[in-house]
Amino acid sequence: MPEIVEKDYNIDIHGHKFNRWAMLLLILVGTFGSMLMQTSLGTAIxxxxxxxxxxxxxxxxxxxxFLLANGIMVPISAYLANKFRTRWLYVGAYVILFVGMLMAYSAPTNNWTIFLAGRILQAIAAGITMPLMQICLVNMFSPKQMGAVMGIGGIVIGLAPAIGPTFAGWLMSSRHIFLGIVLPASWRTMFMVPMVIVLFVTILAVFFMRDVVPNRPVKLDIISLVLSFAGFGVFLWGFTNVASDGWLKLDTVVAPIIGGIILIFLFGWRQLRMDDPFLNIRVFKNRQFALTTVVMALSTMAMMGVEMMLPLYLQEVRGLSAFNSGLVLLPGALMMGLVSPLAGAAYDKVGAKPLAILGFSILALGTLPFLFFGIQTPEHWVTTLYGLRMFGVAMVMMPMTASAMNALPxxxxxxxxASNSTARSIASAIVVALLSSVAQNIILNNSPATSLAKIDLIGFSDKMLKAMLDGYHASFAIGFAFALMGLVLGIFLRAGKHGRASKIELPIDEKVKVEAELSERGTL
Known part of the structure; x- marks a missing residue:
C-alpha cells in the first residue's frame, strides 16, 4: 500500500511554491478596504x-x-472561484472596488443616484472578495490551523465593519494630511484613503497573488443566475422600501417581499434538481453547517442593527459630532480586533458551542441597557456597553465561521x-432595513405637530427628542431579541471541535489500488 501524503499547503495549483503568509496579508488588506465600506457611512448619514x-x-x-447588491453577488462567488484564476479574480474585484469608490467620492450633491451607483459597485467587489477570502484560507491552511487563521480573518470580517463609523467620523472631523496631500473635513475623504490603499493592493496582487483555488470547467446556469439575482434582489428591495413606505404598501413592500420569497424558493428547488448546481445548497443538509450558519447570521444581525442605529442616537439625541460619536465606538471596534484572533485560537481547543453560549450571553447583557438610554446617558457608559457587545460578537463570529467550514469536505x-456569506449578507440587509424602518415609523408617529414649534419651542424639542428615543429604543430591543435567539440556538450546537480530515493527495492509479485493497478488507 503506497504511503499517504498530505497536501502541501505551500504549493499553488500549478505546483509552484509561494509565501502563503504574504498572500494572506495582501488578501486581508484588500478585503479590509472593501468591508470598511459596509458601515463607514453610519456616522456620515x-x-x-x-x-x-x-x-x-x-x-x-x-x-x-450596499447590502442588497452584496447579497445578490455572493451566491455567484462559488461559480467565480471555481471558474476563474484566483489572482485575476482578485485583481478584477479590486478594480471594481476602486471605480466604485471613485464614483462615490466624485458624486455631485445634486445627484444621489451616482453616489448609490458607486456604493453598488463597492458592494459587488465586497461580494466577491469576502467569500473568496474564506475559500482561499481553506485551500492555503490545514484544518488544524483553521481556527487561528479564521481568527485572523476575523480582523477583516469583524473589525472593518466595526471600525467603519469611527474611521468616517475621524476623517470628517478636520483636515488631514495623507501621503503629502491635504484632505478636507468631508464625507468624501472617507473614500479617498481606501482608494489609495486599494490601488496599491491591486498593483501588488498582480505580482504576489497566487492561484490557490482549484479550477474546474463549471457551466453557468443562466436560469439559476436570473432567479438568484431577481429573487434576492426583489426580496431585499422590498425591505429597503419599508423605511419610507411602511409595512403595508402593496406595490413597493408586500409584493416584492412575497415575490422574492417565491423566486428564492424556485431557485432552491432548481439547485436541488441539478447535477452541477449554480449554488450547492445541499450543504445545508449538514446539520452542523446549517446551525452554525444560522447562529452566525443572528450574531451579524445583532451587531449590524445596533452598529447602524447607535451613531444616529449619539448625534441626533445626544448632540455629539460625527468625530465624537466615532470616538465613543472606537474601543468597541478595537475590542473586536483584539478578541477575534483569541476566539479563533480558543475554538481550536474547545470548539464552537461554549464560545457561542458565552458570546451571546455577553452580547445580550451588553445590549439590554441600550433599551434604557436617555438624553443624559454618560458617554463612557455607552462606550463600555458597546465594547462589551463587540466582545460578545467576536466570541461568536469567527468560531462559527471556522466550525461551519470545518463541517464540510x-x-x-x-x-x-457562498451559502454562508449569502445568509450573512441577507441578514445584514434585512436588519438594517428593519431597524431603520421601525425607528423612523415610530419617530414619525410620535413626533409633535410642527405648529407646536411656533407656540412652545422647548416643548416641541422635548417631545421630538422623546419620539426619537422611542424609535431608537425599539430598534435596540430588536437587536437584544436577536442576541437571545442566538443564545438559544447556541445550546443546540454539538460539543467539541469537529474538524474534517486533511485531504489526501494521491495519483489516480495509486488511489484506485488503495480503494481496491480497502474494499477487499471490507473497510470501504
Whole structure:
C-alpha cells in the first residue's frame, strides 16, 4: 500500500511554491478596504442628509443598497472561484472596488443616484472578495490551523465593519494630511484613503497573488443566475422600501417581499434538481453547517442593527459630532480586533458551542441597557456597553465561521462559503432595513405637530427628542431579541471541535489500488 501524503499547503495549483503568509496579508488588506465600506457611512448619514438634501430613510439606502447588491453577488462567488484564476479574480474585484469608490467620492450633491451607483459597485467587489477570502484560507491552511487563521480573518470580517463609523467620523472631523496631500473635513475623504490603499493592493496582487483555488470547467446556469439575482434582489428591495413606505404598501413592500420569497424558493428547488448546481445548497443538509450558519447570521444581525442605529442616537439625541460619536465606538471596534484572533485560537481547543453560549450571553447583557438610554446617558457608559457587545460578537463570529467550514469536505467549501456569506449578507440587509424602518415609523408617529414649534419651542424639542428615543429604543430591543435567539440556538450546537480530515493527495492509479485493497478488507 503506497504511503499517504498530505497536501502541501505551500504549493499553488500549478505546483509552484509561494509565501502563503504574504498572500494572506495582501488578501486581508484588500478585503479590509472593501468591508470598511459596509458601515463607514453610519456616522456620515446626518451629513449626507444635509448635503444631498434627503431624508433619513433615503440616506440609509447607501447602506441597504450596499447590502442588497452584496447579497445578490455572493451566491455567484462559488461559480467565480471555481471558474476563474484566483489572482485575476482578485485583481478584477479590486478594480471594481476602486471605480466604485471613485464614483462615490466624485458624486455631485445634486445627484444621489451616482453616489448609490458607486456604493453598488463597492458592494459587488465586497461580494466577491469576502467569500473568496474564506475559500482561499481553506485551500492555503490545514484544518488544524483553521481556527487561528479564521481568527485572523476575523480582523477583516469583524473589525472593518466595526471600525467603519469611527474611521468616517475621524476623517470628517478636520483636515488631514495623507501621503503629502491635504484632505478636507468631508464625507468624501472617507473614500479617498481606501482608494489609495486599494490601488496599491491591486498593483501588488498582480505580482504576489497566487492561484490557490482549484479550477474546474463549471457551466453557468443562466436560469439559476436570473432567479438568484431577481429573487434576492426583489426580496431585499422590498425591505429597503419599508423605511419610507411602511409595512403595508402593496406595490413597493408586500409584493416584492412575497415575490422574492417565491423566486428564492424556485431557485432552491432548481439547485436541488441539478447535477452541477449554480449554488450547492445541499450543504445545508449538514446539520452542523446549517446551525452554525444560522447562529452566525443572528450574531451579524445583532451587531449590524445596533452598529447602524447607535451613531444616529449619539448625534441626533445626544448632540455629539460625527468625530465624537466615532470616538465613543472606537474601543468597541478595537475590542473586536483584539478578541477575534483569541476566539479563533480558543475554538481550536474547545470548539464552537461554549464560545457561542458565552458570546451571546455577553452580547445580550451588553445590549439590554441600550433599551434604557436617555438624553443624559454618560458617554463612557455607552462606550463600555458597546465594547462589551463587540466582545460578545467576536466570541461568536469567527468560531462559527471556522466550525461551519470545518463541517464540510474541502470540495464543498466554495459552495459552503457562498451559502454562508449569502445568509450573512441577507441578514445584514434585512436588519438594517428593519431597524431603520421601525425607528423612523415610530419617530414619525410620535413626533409633535410642527405648529407646536411656533407656540412652545422647548416643548416641541422635548417631545421630538422623546419620539426619537422611542424609535431608537425599539430598534435596540430588536437587536437584544436577536442576541437571545442566538443564545438559544447556541445550546443546540454539538460539543467539541469537529474538524474534517486533511485531504489526501494521491495519483489516480495509486488511489484506485488503495480503494481496491480497502474494499477487499471490507473497510470501504
Amino acid at each position: 446626518p451629513t449626507l442628509m444635509k448635503d444631498f438634501k434627503i431624508t433619513m430613510s433615503t440616506a440609509q439606502q447607501a447602506t441597504t443598497w 474541502v470540495d464543498e467549501v466554495a459552495d459552503g462559503t
